[in-house]
Every structure is written in structure tokens, then in C-alpha cells.
Amino acid sequence: MIVEIEGVPLHLAHADELPARWVGQEEVMRQLLAAWLVLDPADLPMNPRLIGKPGVGKTTLAYAAAARLGREIYIMQATVDTRPEDLIVTPVIEGERKLRYVASPLVTAMLKGGVAIVDEGNRMSEKSWASLAPLLDNRRYVESIAAGIKIKAHPNFRLVATMNDDASTFDLPEYIQSRLQPQILIDFPDRDEEHEILKENLPFGEDEILQYVTDFLQMAHANEERYSARDGINIARYAMKLRAAYDRPMPVREALHTAILETLGGEALRYVPRV
Numbered sequence: 001m002i003v004e005i006e007g008v009p010l011h012l013a014h015a016d017e018l019p020a021r022w023v024g025q026e027e028v029m030r031q032l033l034a035a036w037l038v039l040d041p042a043d044l045p046m047n048p049r050l051i052g053k054p055g056v057g058k059t060t061l062a063y064a065a066a067a068r069l070g071r072e073i074y075i076m077q078a079t080v081d082t083r084p085e086d087l088i089v090t091p092v093i094e095g096e097r098k099l100r101y102v103a104s105p106l107v108t109a110m111l112k113g114g115v116a117i118v119d120e121g122n123r124m125s126e127k128s129w130a131s132l133a134p135l136l137d138n139r140r141y142v143e144s145i146a147a148g149i150k151i152k153a154h155p156n157f158r159l160v161a162t163m164n165d166d167a168s169t170f171d172l173p174e175y176i177q178s179r180l181q182p183q184i185l186i187d188f189p190d191r192d193e194e195h196e197i198l199k200e201n202l203p204f205g206e207d208e209i210l211q212y213v214t215d216f217l218q219m220a221h222a223n224e225e226r227y228s229a230r231d232g233i234n235i236a237r238y239a240m241k242l243r244a245a246y247d248r249p250m251p252v253r254e255a256l257h258t259a260i261l262e263t264l265g266g267e268a269l270r271y272v273p274r275v
Contacts, residue, residue, distance in 0.1 A: 003111055006149045010089065010101050013108040015072040022057070022064035023200050024193030031184050032065045036158045047136050047179060049121070050162045052186035055228025057197070058162035059119055061186065066115035071156065074105035075117045078124040080170075084131035088151070089144035101147045106159075110135070110142070113156030121161035121180075122169035129176045135159070136179035166226075188221045189229065197229045202236055209236050212256055215273040223271065227264060235259045 001012045022029055028050075035048040050058040059075070066073045076087065085091075087104055094100040109116035118124075135142050140153040161180055163169070172180070189197060195214040202210065213232045220227040239259035243249045250258075260268050 005151060008101055008147050008149050010103045012103050012111065013074060013105045015114065016075045018063055020060045020063040021200060022061050023196045024189050025186070028061060028184055028186055029065060031182070032061065032160065033068065035182055036069070044138055044140070045158055046181060047159045047161070049180045049183045050160060050186055051165055051183055053226050053228060054164050054166065055230035056186045056188060057229065058186055059117065062117045062160045062162060066117070066158070069115065069158070071158070072109070072112055072114035073117065074109040074114055075119055076104060076106045077119050078121050080123055080125065082124045082128050084128050085146055087128055087131055088142050089147045091146045107142065107151055110151060110153040110157050113154035115158045115160070118159065118161040120164055122163040122172060125170060126173050126176070129172065133175065133179065191218050194218065194229055194232070198232055198236060201233045205236055205240060206252070208252055209239055209256060212273060216260065216271050219271040219273065225271065227268065231264060235263050238263060
């Protein structure tokens with residue numbers, strides 16, 4: 001799809017489609033949807049940050065919340081190499097002496113009134129975030145130096161940033177932090193919710209395996225380990241594959257022990273359920 005802004009044709013990105021469903025922790029879902037509400041013509045949606053350890057479901061929550069609004073969803077993966085032009089408009093050579101201007105997923109969401117998810121936003125440098133500062137306050141626009149245009153956000157546009165709570169990230173400057181509010185903290189789920197997450201992602205899984213992995217994760221959480229439901233899904237999936245890979249199925253406990261060892265390493269075995 002192509003739209004024209006100030007006489008410049010922009011080639012838009014495609015929306016993302018994921019089989020994501022949020023399980024449990026409805027309170028954080030309500031908090032996110034509340035941040036996006038507009039209460040009055042003079043009001044504006046907020047730009048929340050979802051903060052938590054890797055693998056707790058921040059991106060899934062953002063996607064599921066956007067899906068509840070019935071909006072198109074665009075995911076912008078942030079990295080240490082993300083440049084300001086990557087976030088806005090990238091010029092691409094097309095034929096002899098001709099440029100094509102390609103809108104980022106974020107800018108496409110702005111133009112189409114969709115939801116932009118800036119994933120792992122604190123892996124991105126201050127310079128890149130600075131290019132989004134006008135979008136994150138009441139101006140709600142970005143400027144493309146490459147294309148020489150100003151792009152205004154559709155009234156239905158919403159933005160959310162996910163951020164990992166770990167040490168391998170940039171510290172956001174205060175003027176960006178103040179624009180990315182509220183901070184919504186996502187913690188590990190309780191046992192029932194974690195079991196439901198495993199069942200949702202592995203509907204073909206043997207319940208004995210899912211129960212075992214749930215107990216493993218809960219013991220790890222109690223000891224403040226960073227193992228997440230994502231790790232649990234990988235363990236359970238690998239254990240099932242190990243059992244299916246041999247002529248004689250590997251015993252369940254042996255498959256799980258091997259899966260934990262080869263997914264997370266020997267240190268994780270201290271949380272193996274004693275049954």
C-alpha cells in the first residue's frame with residue numbers, strides 16, 4: 001500500500017499477525033487498556049511501558065491488548081543498532097536515480113490508526129528515542145529528514161513499549177521516561193496461571209509433563225531465578241520431542257531431566273521437583 005504525504009509517496013509496511021492469547025493476570029491487561037483510553041476530545045492516549053524479566057509475556061500482553069481493540073498491530077523490534085531513520089522512513093534505491101521511501105512499521109501504524117509495539121525498547125539508544133520525542137507528547141508527529149516530511153499520527157494510533165528488566169540495556173533519559181508512562185510491571189504468574197500458559201501454548205502436551213514443568217518453574221520463581229514460562233514451554237516441547245524420537249519412548253522423568261539440562265544447563269537441575 002502507498003500513501004502520499006506532502007507530495008512524497010510512502011510505501012507502508014504489513015501488519016503483524018501472531019497467534020497470541022493472554023492467559024491470566026487480567027489486572028495488567030486492564031491497566032494497559034486504561035492507559036490507551038481517551039476520555040475527552042481534549043485528552044490523549046498514554047504511551048505505556050511494560051516492564052518485566054525476559055519471557056514473562058510482555059509482547060504477548062501488548063499484542064493481545066491491541067487485538068482486543070480490533071486494531072492492526074505493528075511490531076518494531078528495537079536493537080542497539082536501531083537508527084532514527086529505521087524508526088521512521090528509510091530511502092531505498094529503486095532503479096536509476098530514483099528513491100523509494102519505505103515507512104517503518106511504527107509510521108505505518110501511525111498512518112493507519114493501528115497499534116505500534118516497540119519491542120525491547122531499552123535496547124535502543126537515546127539518539128533513536130529522541131527522534132520519537134514529538135510523537136510521545138501532545139504533538140503526536142515524527143519528522144523524516146530523509147524524505148523531508150512531517151508525519152502526523154492518526155487519532156486511533158496507540159503505542160506501547162516493552163522493556164526487559166535486565167542489565168544489558170540502555171538507561172532511558174528522563175525526558176523519554178516521562179513520555180513513556182505509565183510503567184506497568186509484569187511479574188511471574190502464579191501456579192494456576194502458569195499451568196494455563198503452558199496448556200495454551202502446548203495444547204498437545206501430556207499433562208504429566210506440563211504439571212512437572214509448572215512445579216519446576218514455581219520452585220525457580222520462589223528462589224528468584226529468571227526462568228520464565230518461555231523457558232518452560234521450551235523444556236516441555238523438547239521433552240515431548242525426545243520421547244517421540246526413539247523406537248521405545250524415553251521415560252517421562254528422564255526426558256524432562258534431559259530437557260531441563262540441555263535447555264537451561266546443570267544449574268537448573270536444583271529446581272527439579274522431588275517426586
